[in-house]
Amino acid sequence: MNSEDINAIKKLLSVPQKIVIVPHKNPDGDAIGSTLALWHYLQNKGQQATVISPNDYPKFLKWMPGNEYILNYEKENRQAKRKLxxxxxxxxxxFNHLGRVGQLEEPLENSNAEFIMIDHHQEPSDYANITYSDVTMSSTCEMVYNFIESLGDTSDITTEIANCLYTGIMTDTGSFAFPPTTxxxxxxxxNLIDKGAENSKIHNEVFNTNTPSRLHLLGCALKNLVILEEFNTVYITLSQEELDSNDFKKGDTEGFVNYGLTLNEIVFAVIFIENKEEGIIKISFRSEGDFLVNEFASSHFSGxxxxxxAGGRSNLSMQDTVSRFKSLLKNYKNKLNP
Incomplete structure (x- = not known):
């Protein structure tokens, strides 16, 4: 963060404020971890803060300290609107575009509040009064740590804050395996472990709370895995029927797409998940090396x-979505080398 923004934030927080903290729709570990860490920090500084999530999130994130105070905009709409x-x-x-918050987009656009963005995704929009954007960062949780440090308050990082930040960094780095991990x-x-982050417990809470139905769903996903050797690519499909028959819960497919990249010579892995309620196919893209899945997603799948x-979506049927995806690969063959 630059000194001008730091000074502006210090001035804003020097007096009591009513603050709302918002993650993206379908929040993951980094989104929940960063918002709760910031919530604890602001509360401890005497500010009146509230986290409002656009919708629900996976059960394996609900152990985090402060989770019980998060407002779900879909379920606690009246209270959330009042806070906004x-x-x-x-x-x-x-997140860095208001289109990422679902039904929260309109109330945020209509708000007269000062906006502060903290995010590590590419191509941020300009809605915020203060923007802290850095695409080289491993996670938004790492950025929240930097934010607290910039304000001179690392000594104020409590065990609760440390646990939340550790969770987001761990999940968004693939347990410290992805390239942005520095x-x-x-x-x-x-430092977070020294502050009380319980690394072993956090790992167990996030990764070792599987249900039999989730493992059955994983088995179904792996059975559906298709290898396209010519393009060093694999893809997985999961239909709504397959989700329903395996008692799908939000977050159950987290990490499934990564299994494709464990195969030798595979550069590109994709999972297509049918969502009949929204009338779309949700898509997750993962890659190794220099193949840029964010560009692929934005160019072809509104992502x-x-x-x-990266992520994307399709309004076509599963069959037509997969057919379109496969037809695109020939244009990228030279970039899909291991």
Whole structure:
């Protein structure tokens, strides 16, 4: 963060404020971890803060300290709207376009609050009064740590804040395996452990709480895996019927797409998941090396994200979506080399 923005934020927070903190729709570990960490920090500084999530999120994230105070905009709409109307400052975390918040988009657009964005995705829009954007960062949680450090308050990082930040960094780096994980990331993680982050417990809470139905769904997904050797690509499909027959719960397919990249010579992995309620096929893209899935997603599937991890969507049927995807690969053959 530059000194001008730091000074502006210090001035804003020097007096009592009514603050709302918002993650993106279908929030993941980085989104929930960063918003709750910031919520704890602001509460401890004497600010009146509220986290409003656009919708529900996976059960394996609901152990985090402060989770019980998050308002679900879909289920607690009246209370959430009141908080938004009262807000003097709105922090938006882990997204950079208001289109990423579902039904929250309109009330945010109509708000007169000061907006502060903290995010690590590419091509940020300009809705915020103060924008802290850095695409080189491993996670928004790492950025929230930097935010607290810039304000001179690392000594105020509590065990609760440390647990939330560790969770987001761990999940968004693939347990510290993805390329944006730097030596600085590891030093921050070490500091968080020193502050009380329970790394072993966090790993168990996030990764070792499977249900039999989720493991059955994983088996179904892997059975559906198709290898396109010519393009060093794999894809997985999951129909609504397959989700329903395996008692699908939000978050159950988290990480499924990554299994494709464990295969030798595979550069590009994709999962197509049918969502009949929304009338779309949700798509997750992952890659190794220099193949930029964010560009692929934005060019063909109304999506975006990071260089090696992105998302998109299709309004076509599953069959037509997969056919379109396969037809596109010939245009990228030279870029899909291991």
């Amino acid at each position: 109307n009262e807000a003097s400052i709105i922090f938006t975390l882990d 030596s600085r990331t590891h030093r921050i993680v070490a 975006g994200g990071h260089n090696n991890a």
